[in-house]
Amino acid sequence: MSRKVAIRVRGLKTAYGDHVVHENLDLDVYEGEILGVIGPSGTGKSVLLRAIVGLKMPSEGAVDVFGQDVIHMFGEDHAALQKLWGIMFQDGALFSNLTVQENVMVPMREHLELSIPLMRDLADQKIRMAGLETSAGQKFPSDLSGGMRKRAALARAMALDPPLLFLDEPTAGLDPITAAAFDALVRELQQALGLTVFLVTHDVDTLRQTCDRIAVLGERRVIAVDTMDALRKHDHPWIQEYFGGPRGRAAMAGAL
DSSP states (O other): OOOOEEEEEEEEEEEETTEEEEEEEEEEEETTOEEEEEOSTTSOHHHHHHHHTTSSOOSEEEEEETTEESTTOOHHHHHHHHTTEEEEOTTOOOOTTSOHHHHHHHHHHHHOOOOHHHHHHHHHHHHHHTTOOGGGGGSOGGGSOHHHHHHHHHHHHTTTOOSEEEEESTTTTOOHHHHHHHHHHHHHHHHHHTOEEEEEOOOHHHHHHHOSEEEEEETTEEEEEEOHHHHTTOOOHHHHHHHHSHHHHHHHHHHO
């Protein structure tokens, strides 16, 4: 039985001037899965994310999200499509002059016509779903720890109840215990809500704990897409080094 495709990328080429980041890149992300995206630095993991959500215009290729053409969609149509996903950027990208509650309300103000009290209630609900106390909503990002800021950014990404989440290095900079708790939260939310998650990471532990499949970027394309166990047997040198190195071996030892 074939699986439904949430994200379909075909023949993608992205470039900054003469520097080509991706060329003839193909990728499918299935509905209801967590896909981890890894690769050496400079292979364009975050660039691929930005191309999929329409923040980076590709030079060539096609990007469909839930069957809709992202590249050639503009105005109100693109705004409607944006409601289908939430994005958690690597640094959280929270507005420093807004409280956590106000940050979570930003997408609601942009896309929904709701009363302020209702938006506040919904924001508080998302804050709790992200594992924070409701009282955290009245704090500013500068008042929060690194782990709490990550959770606040996740709450904002979920503000519109999107079926698709993009997480860019969600555990970067976190200590191992806080990172593991965040990984567990992502997996719990994905299973409870049936989310599709596109997750860019360097963290082998995150891959092991959360991801159904892993896409490896390199040489301007997707080198391989498979489960972690299958990729560990792949003969590509970088994949072998990644999973066979000290961190990869430690992560797999933790799975036993």
